[in-house]
Amino acid sequence: MKKIGSAFAYYLGVTMCNIKMALLTIVEYPSNILGWVISNPIQFLLGFATIKFVVEQFGGINGWSYGQLAFLYGISVLSHAFSMIFFVQGWFMGFFVIEGEFDRFLTRPLSVLYQFFFTNINVFGFTDLIPGILVFLYGCAKTGFSFTASNMVGIMALLIGATLIRGGIYILLGTTSFWTKSANDFGQFVQEIFDKTTMYPLSMYPEAMQLILTFLIPIGWVSFYPVSELMGIETAFSAGGMGVWITLGVGIVTMIAAGLVFRIGLRRYESAGN
Amino acid sequence: MFDGALDKYLFVYKTRIIRSFTYKFEVYGNILMQVIIMITTAFFWKALFGSETFGNGITADSMLTYTVMSSVLSVLFTTGVERRMQQSVEKGSIAIDMMRPVNVFGVFLAEDLGSLTALLVQNLLPILLLGSLLIQVPVIASPSAIPLFAVSLVLSMGINWLMAAIFGMWAFTAISMDALFQAKKHLIRLLSGSIIPIWFFPKWLADILNALPFVYIYQLPLDIYIGSATDEEIYSRILLQLVWALVLAALFCLLSKRVLKKVLVQGG
Numbered sequence: 230m231k232k233i234g235s236a237f238a239y240y241l242g243v244t245m246c247n248i249k250m251a252l253l254t255i256v257e258y259p260s261n262i263l264g265w266v267i268s269n270p271i272q273f274l275l276g277f278a279t280i281k282f283v284v285e286q287f288g289g290i291n292g293w294s295y296g297q298l299a300f301l302y303g304i305s306v307l308s309h310a311f312s313m314i315f316f317v318q319g320w321f322m323g324f325f326v327i328e329g330e331f332d333r334f335l336t337r338p339l340s341v342l343y344q345f346f347f348t349n350i351n352v353f354g355f356t357d358l359i360p361g362i363l364v365f366l367y368g369c370a371k372t373g374f375s376f377t378a379s380n381m382v383g384i385m386a387l388l389i390g391a392t393l394i395r396g397g398i399y400i401l402l403g404t405t406s407f408w409t410k411s412a413n414d415f416g417q418f419v420q421e422i423f424d425k426t427t428m429y430p431l432s433m434y435p436e437a438m439q440l441i442l443t444f445l446i447p448i449g450w451v452s453f454y455p456v457s458e459l460m461g462i463e464t465a466f467s468a469g470g471m472g473v474w475i476t477l478g479v480g481i482v483t484m485i486a487a488g489l490v491f492r493i494g495l496r497r498y499e500s501a502g503n
Numbered sequence: 504m505f506d507g508a509l510d511k512y513l514f515v516y517k518t519r520i521i522r523s524f525t526y527k528f529e530v531y532g533n534i535l536m537q538v539i540i541m542i543t544t545a546f547f548w549k550a551l552f553g554s555e556t557f558g559n560g561i562t563a564d565s566m567l568t569y570t571v572m573s574s575v576l577s578v579l580f581t582t583g584v585e586r587r588m589q590q591s592v593e594k595g596s597i598a599i600d601m602m603r604p605v606n607v608f609g610v611f612l613a614e615d616l617g618s619l620t621a622l623l624v625q626n627l628l629p630i631l632l633l634g635s636l637l638i639q640v641p642v643i644a645s646p647s648a649i650p651l652f653a654v655s656l657v658l659s660m661g662i663n664w665l666m667a668a669i670f671g672m673w674a675f676t677a678i679s680m681d682a683l684f685q686a687k688k689h690l691i692r693l694l695s696g697s698i699i700p701i702w703f704f705p706k707w708l709a710d711i712l713n714a715l716p717f718v719y720i721y722q723l724p725l726d727i728y729i730g731s732a733t734d735e736e737i738y739s740r741i742l743l744q745l746v747w748a749l750v751l752a753a754l755f756c757l758l759s760k761r762v763l764k765k766v767l768v769q770g771g
Contacts, residue, residue, distance in 0.1 A: 433549070
């Protein structure tokens, strides 16, 4: 038990160092971060404009009012932001495999997956939080969502679970590079699919697609099911009042599965020079 | 003499076509991307419209045509000029580009036209086919609109290329362009009507957007295609489109001279 405790303290210390380094890079290249501060929020304006200007004129979409959609959208962007901060490296795993970048990590006395994600904490991801928080608060105001203690805990569990689901899927996709031996640059596709399936109600897609996104690829749990429940909207699969906790559970399971697949993949890692 | 000059650009054009057919992943990648956008957007419009009709006689069907055609047009609006400029400034190969006895921007244009020619087969056709199969066959609202559509499309492509080229000139002063590329991509998506037609926006916002060049990339040709505007409206908007094309061309000429001079100073 003591050993686990000291290992945890060690990892925590390293993480603190990494966060410090990440913050220092902002000070080093202020103009660089300024570009992302401008460009990342713009990306989410499009989706918000769709909800604000288009859906509002039609009154709603599939039983979702436009305030509820803003809430859903906010949750989606927030979980996207957190996944960008901690797990964006997954998008580039292919390049690490091809370039033999894992050599460096393998020689150090830390978990390879931990190093892969936390050596470069993506400070630019924080710029995604800005539109996320704004739209989320807007949705809360429009729907009269109250910040009671249980709601706050629920939102936290939801965001942690959603972030883990996204991160787990990035890792699983990135890990395919160990087998294909090519750098699959899938980032933008994944982003596009996640955007369209988590920012709008999943119920607008055909049933087969909903089934896949509920049970096979757990994207539905990132935002649609838990938020439906918080907003009191009926869905095809009732979560029985446990939506946010199921999301957290699905997130943890996805991440563990991703970690296992990564370990299997790493055995096939051949280093550079082939 | 003019013929001889044109030959050089034709050669660049031809080599670019040949080169384009050797890079496969990018090609499939873009098709996949456009199909994802097309299908998800189509379901969104279907769910939203149901059997309703929007103010200007727009139905779910016309929105599906709009969606498919927007993806098809996006292929025609593919430009490499801004990345090309950024890379050649970053690596310093812009100096070699400029030493050649041809106009640098002429070469960039010829390269883009070459890529575009290859993309017609590699990308435009598959996207059109998949869109027709999976969503709806995009039929033009009236056959008499074809010439107007063609005219406005050519102007659209001109505006799009000029904007890309002017934007790319930032590479000569900015250190990191990645964020700027993203910002431009998302701004065009938002303001040009490529995903949401601007007639959904409130009037004040639509009026502002109509005064900017972005809507003359996607929105105008698409409006002509689905027949959501009257003939008079279209004539006056094509005129505005022409004005923007000329303004951007003038700006481009002005800036390109300045930018190239700046490189000469640095390299000397």
